[in-house]
Amino acid sequence: MTESISPPAVEMRGIVKRFGPVIANNHVDFTLEQGEIHALLGENGAGKTTLMRILYGLYHPDAGEIRIKGQPVVIHSPKDAIAHGIGMVTQHFALAAPLTVAENVVLGYTDGFRLDLPAASQKVLDAARRFGIEVDPNARVKDLSVGQRQRVEILKALYRQADVLILDEPTAVLTPQEVEQLFEGLRRMQSQGLSVVFISHKLHEVMAITDRVTVLRQGEVIGTVRTQETTPAELARMMVGRPTFGVSKPDTSPRDDVLLRLEKVAALDSRGLPAVKDVTLHVRAGEILGLAGVSGNGQRELAQVLEGVRRCTGGYIVANGHDITNAGPRKVMAAGVGRIPEDRHESVVLDLTVAQNMALEHLDAYTRGGVLDKKRMRAHAEQLIEAYQIKARPDDPIRTLSGGNMQKVILARVLERNPSVIIVAQPTRGLDVGATEYVHQKLVEQRERGAAILLISEDLDEILTLSDRVAVMYEGEIMGIVPPDVDLETLGLLMSGVRIANEPENTEAA
Amino acid sequence: MKLRIEKSPAPVWFRPLIPLLAILFTILITSVLVILVGANPFHAFYYFLIDPLSSRVSFIEVLVKSTPLLLTGAAVTFAFVGGFWNIGAEGQMLMGATAATAIGIHMHAAPPWVAIPLMLAGGFAAGMAWVLIPALMRVKLHIDEVVTTLLLNAVALLIVSAILNGPWRDPVSQWPQSPEIAASAIFPKLIPRTRLHLGFLIALAVILIVWFILTRTPFGLKMKAVGLGPQAARFAGINVDRTLLISALVSGGIAGLAGVNEVAGIHYHLIDAIAGGQGYTGIIVATLGGLNAWGVTLAAFFIGLIDTGSQTVSRALGVPIYLGDVIQATLLLTTLAFLLFQRYRIRIR
Ligand SMILES: Nc1ncnc2c1ncn2[C@@H]1O[C@H](COP(=O)(O)OP(=O)(O)O)[C@@H](O)[C@H]1O
Ligand SMILES: [Mg+2]
Numbered sequence: 001m002t003e004s005i006s007p008p009a010v011e012m013r014g015i016v017k018r019f020g021p022v023i024a025n026n027h028v029d030f031t032l033e034q035g036e037i038h039a040l041l042g043e044n045g046a047g048k049t050t051l052m053r054i055l056y057g058l059y060h061p062d063a064g065e066i067r068i069k070g071q072p073v074v075i076h077s078p079k080d081a082i083a084h085g086i087g088m089v090t091q092h093f094a095l096a097a098p099l100t101v102a103e104n105v106v107l108g109y110t111d112g113f114r115l116d117l118p119a120a121s122q123k124v125l126d127a128a129r130r131f132g133i134e135v136d137p138n139a140r141v142k143d144l145s146v147g148q149r150q151r152v153e154i155l156k157a158l159y160r161q162a163d164v165l166i167l168d169e170p171t172a173v174l175t176p177q178e179v180e181q182l183f184e185g186l187r188r189m190q191s192q193g194l195s196v197v198f199i200s201h202k203l204h205e206v207m208a209i210t211d212r213v214t215v216l217r218q219g220e221v222i223g224t225v226r227t228q229e230t231t232p233a234e235l236a237r238m239m240v241g242r243p244t245f246g247v248s249k250p251d252t253s254p255r256d257d258v259l260l261r262l263e264k265v266a267a268l269d270s271r272g273l274p275a276v277k278d279v280t281l282h283v284r285a286g287e288i289l290g291l292a293g294v295s296g297n298g299q300r301e302l303a304q305v306l307e308g309v310r311r312c313t314g315g316y317i318v319a320n321g322h323d324i325t326n327a328g329p330r331k332v333m334a335a336g337v338g339r340i341p342e343d344r345h346e347s348v349v350l351d352l353t354v355a356q357n358m359a360l361e362h363l364d365a366y367t368r369g370g371v372l373d374k375k376r377m378r379a380h381a382e383q384l385i386e387a388y389q390i391k392a393r394p395d396d397p398i399r400t401l402s403g404g405n406m407q408k409v410i411l412a413r414v415l416e417r418n419p420s421v422i423i424v425a426q427p428t429r430g431l432d433v434g435a436t437e438y439v440h441q442k443l444v445e446q447r448e449r450g451a452a453i454l455l456i457s458e459d460l461d462e463i464l465t466l467s468d469r470v471a472v473m474y475e476g477e478i479m480g481i482v483p484p485d486v487d488l489e490t491l492g493l494l495m496s497g498v499r500i501a502n503e504p505e506n507t508e509a510a
Numbered sequence: 511m512k513l514r515i516e517k518s519p520a521p522v523w524f525r526p527l528i529p530l531l532a533i534l535f536t537i538l539i540t541s542v543l544v545i546l547v548g549a550n551p552f553h554a555f556y557y558f559l560i561d562p563l564s565s566r567v568s569f570i571e572v573l574v575k576s577t578p579l580l581l582t583g584a585a586v587t588f589a590f591v592g593g594f595w596n597i598g599a600e601g602q603m604l605m606g607a608t609a610a611t612a613i614g615i616h617m618h619a620a621p622p623w624v625a626i627p628l629m630l631a632g633g634f635a636a637g638m639a640w641v642l643i644p645a646l647m648r649v650k651l652h653i654d655e656v657v658t659t660l661l662l663n664a665v666a667l668l669i670v671s672a673i674l675n676g677p678w679r680d681p682v683s684q685w686p687q688s689p690e691i692a693a694s695a696i697f698p699k700l701i702p703r704t705r706l707h708l709g710f711l712i713a714l715a716v717i718l719i720v721w722f723i724l725t726r727t728p729f730g731l732k733m734k735a736v737g738l739g740p741q742a743a744r745f746a747g748i749n750v751d752r753t754l755l756i757s758a759l760v761s762g763g764i765a766g767l768a769g770v771n772e773v774a775g776i777h778y779h780l781i782d783a784i785a786g787g788q789g790y791t792g793i794i795v796a797t798l799g800g801l802n803a804w805g806v807t808l809a810a811f812f813i814g815l816i817d818t819g820s821q822t823v824s825r826a827l828g829v830p831i832y833l834g835d836v837i838q839a840t841l842l843l844t845t846l847a848f849l850l851f852q853r854y855r856i857r858i859r
Binding site: 307308309328329330333339341345346347348349350351352356359360361363364366367370371372 | 726727728730731732734735738739741742743744745746747748
C-alpha cells in the first residue's frame, strides 16, 4: 500500500474551512493511499464531516489544495467528485423510497435518454456480487432496513465507478450484526483495490477495520498513525487532548448527603438495543460528578432517562428523596431536578417566544383565574434576561437567538428554581469561548450553592476542569470512577473499555 | 446574475403582507383564465370583489355565505395550531348536520330555547365523535391523521346518503332529503326578510372563544407548544397526547356546529350536499387567515365575498360559475407558496 510507487488516491493539503467564527478545518493535511481503509477519528464537531464534504464538492475550502492520484484538481460539486471517482455515503441517505433498489442506483446516472431497467438491474446485480453486497435490486427501498438502505447508497457510489469511498459514521445507524456485514463488504472492496475513508468516533471499530488513523481535534490534525502500531488508549488520548480552561472550582468539598442516586439503571436506545446497562451512580450535594466517554456509549440515553423522557427498563432513580423512576418530566421537575439537555432544540419550542419558553415548564405559576398572566410572563422574562445577560427581548422567537443565548435561556429557566439536582448534558457544545465560560461559571456557582450536578460531556477538558469525580462510560456501562487529576493514560484506557479496579459506588453509598 | 434561495426568516413586518400578496397573485393568475373565456378581467373582478358590497341585499348575502366558513375555518385553525392536521372538517360537518336534523325533527313540542341548544350540543358531539377515531389512531398508533380524516369524509357522505335514501327519504316527493325540522328548531332571522340568521352570531361567538383559548389561556399556549415542537413540549412536562386529543375533538365539534348551522339556518332539512365542500374551504380560510382568529374572520368574509360574486359574475359576464372555485383553489396554492417566504429568501447576486 504505502510502499507502492503509485501516487496516493487522495491528497489534501493545508485545507482551511471557516463557518463564520468557527474554524471547522484549520490547515488540515490528509493523505489517502490507494487500497487502504483510513479512519478519520475525532469527537463531534472535530471537523471530520466538513473535510470530507470538501473532498466531495459539497463545501468549497477557503484555502488548501487537493490532488487525486497525483493530479491537482478543483472540485466544484459532487458531479466533479464523482467524475474523479469519489463516492460518499452521508449520514442522511438520499434515496427515493417508492422506487426499487435498481432504479435508485441508476437514478441520475443513465446513459442517454433511454432507461433500460432490466439491463440496469443486471448491472446493479453484477456490482452487488462483485463486492459481496447482498441486496435485491428489485426490492423497493421503502421496504428495506436502515442497514440495507446503506448498502444501496454504497452500491450507488460503486455503480458510478467510485474507487474512493467515503463513509460518514456508517455504523451509527447499524446493529452489531449489520456492522459486521459492512466490514466484510469493506474488506472485499479493499481487496478489489478501492480506497475507503471511514469516519467514526468509535475506537473499537477503527481498530478492527482500518489500516491507518488520522485524528482530528477542534479542526486540526493531531496525527496520523498506523492502526497496528497504536492502541485504543492512545487514540482516545489523541482525540480528547488536555485541559485548557480558565474557570476553576473553589476548594469546597462535597457534603455527605447523596441527592441523586441511580441504582442499576438500564435503558434501550431508539432502535430498541440496550444502551444503558446497570449504571449505579451517587451524586452528593455540592458535587459535580462528570460523566465522560466517547460519544454514542449510552450517555445520551442515560441523560434522557434522568430527564424523564426515556423509559427506564431496569433499576431505579431517587432524586432528593423522591423516586423518579419513569415518573415523567413533571414529577421529575417537582422533585427538584433541573434539566439542561444535550440538544437545545429538545427543550425549547423554536417558534415560541423567549418569555413563553421561560414559562412553559411551570405554566400554573403564570395562570390567574384560568387566564394566562401575560404581564407576569413578560416581567419574569425581563428579569431573567437581565440576570443572565441574555441578548434578546421577551417577545423574540427563540429561533432568532444565537446558540449561546438560547443556552442561557435554558440555564435561566432551570437555575432560577434553585434545583437541588441538576442533569446537564453537553452544555457548551457549539458555544463560543465567552458563552462557554459563562456556562461553566454558573455550574460552579450551583455546586457551591449545594446542588448535586451530573455533568455529561464529551468534552474531556470540561469534565476534568469542573468535576469532583469522573465516571467513565463505555458501551452503556460505568468503567470506573476516578479523580479529575487522573493521568490521561488511565482515562484513555477507561474510555476505550478497559475496566480498572477501583472502589465501586456501592461502598461509598453508606 | 444568479438567484439563490437561502434559509432565513422573514422580517416581522412582512408577515401580514403574505395573505395580501397571495390575493394579488391569485388575481393576476386567474385573470388569465378570465381572458381565456373571453371576459374582461377588470369587469370580472369588479363583480367578484366590489359589486357584492355595493348593495345591502348582497352584502348581507356575503355575511350569510361567510357564516359556515367562519365555523369550518375556526375548526381547522384549532386543530392545526395544536398540530393535528384535520382534513376532515367536511365529514365532521356532515355528521353535525345529521345529528342536528335527528334532534330537530323531534322538537315540535319544545320551545326554541330548548330545541336550539339541544341541536348545537348534538352537532358538536357528533363532530367530536367523528374525529375521535382518527384522533385516537394518531395518538395511540401514530397513524397519520391527514389520511384518516380525509378518508372519513367519504364515509360520512355515504352514511348521510344511506340515511337519506333509507329511513329519511321524503315519503311524498321520494327525494333523498330528510323531513323538515320543527319550526322551533329553526334559527331565528337576525334581519327580517333576509337569510341572515342566528348562526352568524354563533359563528362570531365561536371565533371569539377560539381567539380567547388560543391567546389567553395556558391550554392555548400548550397547544402551540405541541403543534410547533412536540418534543420540547413533552420535555416541558406537557401531556402531548392529551393536548392533541383535545385539539382534535374541539376542532371536530366546531366543524359539527357548521353542520348544525346549515340545517337550522339555511335548509331546514338534511340533504347530502349540505356541507358542499365548505369543510375543505375551511382549510383555505384557516391557511389564508394565518391560523389566528382575526385572520380567519377576514379570510372567511373574503371567501364569502368571492362565493357571492361568482354568481353575479357568471350572470353578468357569462363566465362559468366554477371560476369562484378556481379562484379559491388558486388562493390556497399561492398562500402556501407565499408562506414559504416566511422561512426562505431569494437573493439576487
Ligand atoms: N454548514 C455549517 N454551518 C456552520 N457551521 C458548521 C457547518 N458545518 C459544520 N459546522 C461547524 O464546523 C465544526 C465541525 O463540524 P463537522 O465537520 O460536522 O464535525 P464532525 O463531523 O467531526 O462532527 C462544528 O463546530 C460545526 O458546528
Ligand atoms: Mg460529522
